[in-house]
Amino acid sequence: xxxxxxxxxxxxxxxxxxxxxxxxxxxxxxxxxxxxxxxxxxxxxxxxxxxxxxxxxxxxxxxxxxxxxxxxxxxxxxxxxxxxxxxxxxxxxxxxxxxxxxxxxxxxxxx
Amino acid sequence: xxxxxxxxxxxxxxxxxxxxxxxxxxxxxxxxxxxxxxxxxxxxxxxxxxxxxxxxxxxxxxxxxxxxxxxxxxxxxxxxxxxxxxxxxxxxxxxxxxxxxxxxxxxxxxxxx
Numbered sequence: 001x002x003x004x005x006x007x008x009x010x011x012x013x014x015x016x017x018x019x020x021x022x023x024x025x026x027x028x029x030x031x032x033x034x035x036x037x038x039x040x041x042x043x044x045x046x047x048x049x050x051x052x053x054x055x056x057x058x059x060x061x062x063x064x065x066x067x068x069x070x071x072x073x074x075x076x077x078x079x080x081x082x083x084x085x086x087x088x089x090x091x092x093x094x095x096x097x098x099x100x101x102x103x104x105x106x107x108x109x110x111x
Numbered sequence: 112x113x114x115x116x117x118x119x120x121x122x123x124x125x126x127x128x129x130x131x132x133x134x135x136x137x138x139x140x141x142x143x144x145x146x147x148x149x150x151x152x153x154x155x156x157x158x159x160x161x162x163x164x165x166x167x168x169x170x171x172x173x174x175x176x177x178x179x180x181x182x183x184x185x186x187x188x189x190x191x192x193x194x195x196x197x198x199x200x201x202x203x204x205x206x207x208x209x210x211x212x213x214x215x216x217x218x219x220x221x222x223x224x
């Protein structure tokens with residue numbers, strides 16, 4: 001089955017700097033790659049997603065890139081703000097198969 | 112529009128007991144999936160239901176079961192609880208049977224003592 005690895009497990013950046021979180025997946029058939037943000041005591045919140053027919057997608061300060069050949073995808077957050085502090089999860093799926101999640105990255109924004 | 116709702120918020124049970132968790136999807140969403148999230152890990156898929164039929168099952172023992180009702184709400188049942196079942200149980204809904212744009216509820220925190 002699908003396996004998703006996520007790095008780093010923790011990340012601290014100065015407010016205003018950029019943050020990058022990387023994931024790799026094992027199943028070349030996977031074609032949907034969402035990113036979730038989970039704040040303490042809450043469920044995961046979908047923040048951006050990308051499909052395999054697209055190489056990059058942006059939504060204001062957040063962008064996701066996908067390299068199908070290398071089976072890598074990354075989350076980029078620019079101009080980080082204190083409210084960006086949370087745990088971020090990447091995930092992968094194919095068709096109506098389950099979402100397989102990474103192990104999470106705890107992002108801390110230092111004021 | 113209301114998001115995905117789950118009840119109860121917290122639950123404490125004893126080993127060997129049974130528990131039922133409830134989920135109401137976003138209005139118009141016909142697919143409900145259940146995930147288990149152990150502290151410090153990503154969510155693990157348990158079940159997916161679409162139009163009241165089971166469409167997917169994760170690698171969980173038969174002690175775990177679920178169902179979806181005509182109004183698309185869902186219940187997750189866990190029998191013969193073990194200490195290792197302690198986790199946050201998340202429900203997610205989406206419009207399609209395909210796994211796209213799943214929206215999660217706040218979860219039910221289950222503690223087994």
